Amino acid sequence: MNPVNIGIVGLGTVGAGTVNVLRRNADEIARRAGREIRVTHAVVQDPDKQRDCDISAFELTTDPFEITDNPSIDVVVELMGGEVLAKDVVMRAIANGKHVVTANKALIAIHGNEIFESAQLHGSMVAFEAAVGGGISIIKAIREGLAGNRIESLAGIINGTGNYILTGMSDGGSEFSDMLADAQQLGYAEADPTFDVEGIDAAHKLTILASIAYGIPLQFDKVYTEGISHITQEDIVHAAELGYRIKHLGIAARTNAGIELRVHPCLVPQRALLANVDGVMNAILVNGDAVGPTLHYGSGAGAEPTASAVVADLVDVVRALTTDPGNRVPHLAFQPGAMSDLPVLDMEQVETAYYLRLNVVNRPGVLAEITRVLGDLGISIEAILQKGSGVAEDVLPIIILTQRTVESGMDKALEQLKSLATTIGDVTRIRLEQITD
Amino acid sequence: MNPVNIGIVGLGTVGAGTVNVLRRNADEIARRAGREIRVTHAVVQDPDKQRDCDISAFELTTDPFEITDNPSIDVVVELMGGEVLAKDVVMRAIANGKHVVTANKALIAIHGNEIFESAQLHGSMVAFEAAVGGGISIIKAIREGLAGNRIESLAGIINGTGNYILTGMSDGGSEFSDMLADAQQLGYAEADPTFDVEGIDAAHKLTILASIAYGIPLQFDKVYTEGISHITQEDIVHAAELGYRIKHLGIAARTNAGIELRVHPCLVPQRALLANVDGVMNAILVNGDAVGPTLHYGSGAGAEPTASAVVADLVDVVRALTTDPGNRVPHLAFQPGAMSDLPVLDMEQVETAYYLRLNVVNRPGVLAEITRVLGDLGISIEAILQKGSGVAEDVLPIIILTQRTVESGMDKALEQLKSLATTIGDVTRIRLEQITD
Numbered sequence: 001m002n003p004v005n006i007g008i009v010g011l012g013t014v015g016a017g018t019v020n021v022l023r024r025n026a027d028e029i030a031r032r033a034g035r036e037i038r039v040t041h042a043v044v045q046d047p048d049k050q051r052d053c054d055i056s057a058f059e060l061t062t063d064p065f066e067i068t069d070n071p072s073i074d075v076v077v078e079l080m081g082g083e084v085l086a087k088d089v090v091m092r093a094i095a096n097g098k099h100v101v102t103a104n105k106a107l108i109a110i111h112g113n114e115i116f117e118s119a120q121l122h123g124s125m126v127a128f129e130a131a132v133g134g135g136i137s138i139i140k141a142i143r144e145g146l147a148g149n150r151i152e153s154l155a156g157i158i159n160g161t162g163n164y165i166l167t168g169m170s171d172g173g174s175e176f177s178d179m180l181a182d183a184q185q186l187g188y189a190e191a192d193p194t195f196d197v198e199g200i201d202a203a204h205k206l207t208i209l210a211s212i213a214y215g216i217p218l219q220f221d222k223v224y225t226e227g228i229s230h231i232t233q234e235d236i237v238h239a240a241e242l243g244y245r246i247k248h249l250g251i252a253a254r255t256n257a258g259i260e261l262r263v264h265p266c267l268v269p270q271r272a273l274l275a276n277v278d279g280v281m282n283a284i285l286v287n288g289d290a291v292g293p294t295l296h297y298g299s300g301a302g303a304e305p306t307a308s309a310v311v312a313d314l315v316d317v318v319r320a321l322t323t324d325p326g327n328r329v330p331h332l333a334f335q336p337g338a339m340s341d342l343p344v345l346d347m348e349q350v351e352t353a354y355y356l357r358l359n360v361v362n363r364p365g366v367l368a369e370i371t372r373v374l375g376d377l378g379i380s381i382e383a384i385l386q387k388g389s390g391v392a393e394d395v396l397p398i399i400i401l402t403q404r405t406v407e408s409g410m411d412k413a414l415e416q417l418k419s420l421a422t423t424i425g426d427v428t429r430i431r432l433e434q435i436t437d
Numbered sequence: 438m439n440p441v442n443i444g445i446v447g448l449g450t451v452g453a454g455t456v457n458v459l460r461r462n463a464d465e466i467a468r469r470a471g472r473e474i475r476v477t478h479a480v481v482q483d484p485d486k487q488r489d490c491d492i493s494a495f496e497l498t499t500d501p502f503e504i505t506d507n508p509s510i511d512v513v514v515e516l517m518g519g520e521v522l523a524k525d526v527v528m529r530a531i532a533n534g535k536h537v538v539t540a541n542k543a544l545i546a547i548h549g550n551e552i553f554e555s556a557q558l559h560g561s562m563v564a565f566e567a568a569v570g571g572g573i574s575i576i577k578a579i580r581e582g583l584a585g586n587r588i589e590s591l592a593g594i595i596n597g598t599g600n601y602i603l604t605g606m607s608d609g610g611s612e613f614s615d616m617l618a619d620a621q622q623l624g625y626a627e628a629d630p631t632f633d634v635e636g637i638d639a640a641h642k643l644t645i646l647a648s649i650a651y652g653i654p655l656q657f658d659k660v661y662t663e664g665i666s667h668i669t670q671e672d673i674v675h676a677a678e679l680g681y682r683i684k685h686l687g688i689a690a691r692t693n694a695g696i697e698l699r700v701h702p703c704l705v706p707q708r709a710l711l712a713n714v715d716g717v718m719n720a721i722l723v724n725g726d727a728v729g730p731t732l733h734y735g736s737g738a739g740a741e742p743t744a745s746a747v748v749a750d751l752v753d754v755v756r757a758l759t760t761d762p763g764n765r766v767p768h769l770a771f772q773p774g775a776m777s778d779l780p781v782l783d784m785e786q787v788e789t790a791y792y793l794r795l796n797v798v799n800r801p802g803v804l805a806e807i808t809r810v811l812g813d814l815g816i817s818i819e820a821i822l823q824k825g826s827g828v829a830e831d832v833l834p835i836i837i838l839t840q841r842t843v844e845s846g847m848d849k850a851l852e853q854l855k856s857l858a859t860t861i862g863d864v865t866r867i868r869l870e871q872i873t874d
Contacts, residue, residue, distance in 0.1 A: 031775035135728030137582025145574025148748025291572030294735035311585025338468035
């Protein structure tokens with residue numbers, strides 16, 4: 001059969017990785033796909049810049065619309081990033097009847113509903129496996145592998161930079177700022193690390209995962225998003241003493257009232273596999289009603305792991321080129337006419353357990369006051385750690401693990417705890433999930 | 438669109454689970470697949486037997502060929518097990534132009550080449566996700582999710598019964614026979630546990646995984662297969678002291694000379710995620726040249742986890758009903774005309790590291806003799822553990838970890854070590870892999 005012609009928009013890290021993988025494994029890929037997958041064009045901003053791949057086999061251009069409008073190109077691979085020009089490029093490719101593969105999580109999380117609607121109209125496939133979890137193929141796992149399940153919940157380490165920082169803080173005793181500098185030096189974190197450490201990148205990815213898990217439209221603006229920049233060495237040490245590790249999780253869960261969508265640091269039992277996913281690695285725990293817990297682990301970023309997902313999408317698209325559009329895997333797992341209107345819950349409605357740390361005046365009766373505040377609000381205590389140093393100190397930390405309770409109640413509790421005369425400064429609150437995998 | 442009609446052959450554990458999942462999640466499944474998936478017929482040996490599912494919605498028969506020959510049935514789901522009658526049923530369904538979903542690993546491992554050839558000829562799909570790793574969807578992950586990769590190696594805990602026994606021996610200090618009795622009482626192990634504990638079940642599964650990873654024909658008879666019945670509490674304790682856990686692994690690896698295919702107990706570094714996969718859970722570590730290590734974890738058996746994979750296959754088949762057979766995912770990942778003729782290596786050609794345990798006469802010079810034997814054969818020692826008890830004993834155990842070496846050399850070394858005058862009894866040899874995930 002004829003080769004399939006690919007135009008790649010963007011030859012940065014992932015673009016170059018994709019070119020390299022397609023070239024190095026050309027034979028195996030063609031033996032799987034049944035057709036040669038050939039890059040014929042690529043779009044770059046600066047044609048004279050040195051690239052991490054051989055560019056001799058295809059044509060370079062600086063205008064992405066030369067590719068979207070080129071009738072010889074079958075599939076446009078969007079690897080430029082950003083969500084303004086990238087959106088125009090993808091929409092134009094779709095309008096021209098081309099199929100699209102993209103690694104752009106922001107694009108899908110923010111404009112996905114509109115993009116998929118247009119793709120549906122034009123019979124185009126838009127594949128986005130590389131947008132979440134790099135090479136893990138978590139989109140395929142949820143959308144196809146677990147298609148028989150009612151998904152109960154998912155919890156993922158879906159930002160490698162954040163996990164690198166937390167792992168370093170946990171293993172090496174460093175503070176956040178040191179590990180961030182370290183991550184920046186290694187190229188894991190950008191000069192402006194906001195997207196990674198404040199959870200925005202993870203929220204983009206969680207938006208996508210939740211949509212395919214529950215059949216709800218993409219709703220990035222409804223994700224509760226909290227980063228890891230306030231996590232301290234002190235909290236990591238206390239958590240460890242109590243048998244937990246702190247991970248930055250994206251969590252989606254189905255409840256009777258609606259869907260929870262939240263990104264925040266979270267204490268996880270040390271024995272859980274998820275607690276032992278270290279460094280830049282990613283992992284997503286998915287609980288289905290039939291299958292039970294499943295864990296999907298691998299490199300969440302980097303040139304070739306991401307390229308692995310891009311190429312898998314290309315093979316899928318090539319195989320489906322001749323299919324009836326009505327019988328393809330739906331973009332968001334559920335048929336467009338069969339999406340769910342389950343509401344996304346506000347964070348105040350979410351029920352979870354908590355780790356609290358207070359600094360209190362060291363005098364009798366303090367603990368009684370604290371436990372009375374929690375008790376009056378119906379919050380049950382799971383464990384208390386009072387760090388007596390043996391020597392008389394004015395101020396002591398008290399660590400409390402609570403049982404599951406509603407966030408709005410915990411908000412009230414924190415206000416009251418802060419206002420106690422014996423509480424010094426702020427009260428630290430980190431959520432806790434008794435994850436069993 | 439019209440419903441798709443399913444005939445299920447076998448209403449045992451997995452059959453009943455499949456009926457229950459299809460019924461309970463009918464709405465979500467139809468919203469994903471775009472069509473209703475409806476069980477219209479089921480085959481049982483004894484129509485009067487109590488079943489773990491509601492059988493009121495379909496017709497029961499005792500003759501599987503009533504289903505394979507019924508023109509109203511679109512897909513035959515083979516869940517009867519065994520490889521004689523099951524083969525006839527599957528071949529007849531294919532000959533009648535029906536699609537097949539099966540959970541039968543023995544059938545695929547032993548007769549898969551013939552079955553897929555016939556399926557190819559008749560334009561039928563034969564889906565077998567449930568044959569390996571229960572609900573993990575490892576077939577899909579390797580065949581589609583990692584389609585851009587050259588697979589370097591895979592190592593899996595793919596028999597839940599064996600893992601349950603080894604986990605119990607490791608955590609609870611029991612011996613093999615006690616844990617086996619325990620597993621039998623809980624229904625994890627059969628009255629005749631040979632298939633599970635001697636590695637035959639794992640070898641069936643490894644055969645399938647290796648074929649889709651490397652594009653080689655199914656070659657069950659070439660798998661080196663060693664069980665766990667000779668693993669002792671003593672070896673588990675020594676391994677732990679040296680930082681390892683003993684797991685029963687199925688390993689496939691690509692070398693310059695060919696493909697390694699082997700099932701055997703194996704020391705794995707304690708920190709590896711794979712070492713922490715406990716109880717009846719399964720996990721497969723797959724290394725691709727682009728993606729690096731990926732781990733796929735979940736329930737490897739049981740009614741509903743297996744049903745999860747069966748239903749996912751049904752959804753895949755339903756979606757592909759209208760496709761051109763030439764553009765479907767190939768049964769064994771690679772196009773039938775593009776399979777590889779890479780040879781499967783004999784176990785003597787395999788290179789791995791080793792754990793050795795000898796009981797020796799407690800006198801000076803013994804260690805020198807042992808290390809001379811290994812040194813003369815070019816086998817490097819990684820670690821030695823000599824358990825001096827402090828009190829004078831006649832016989833002491835010596836534990837040696839070697840670096841990687843070829844199995845044929847180790848066979849010679851074992852012969853020579855056994856023949857030393859100072860060696861008492863047999864020499865224990867367990868393979869060791871420095872797995873990093």
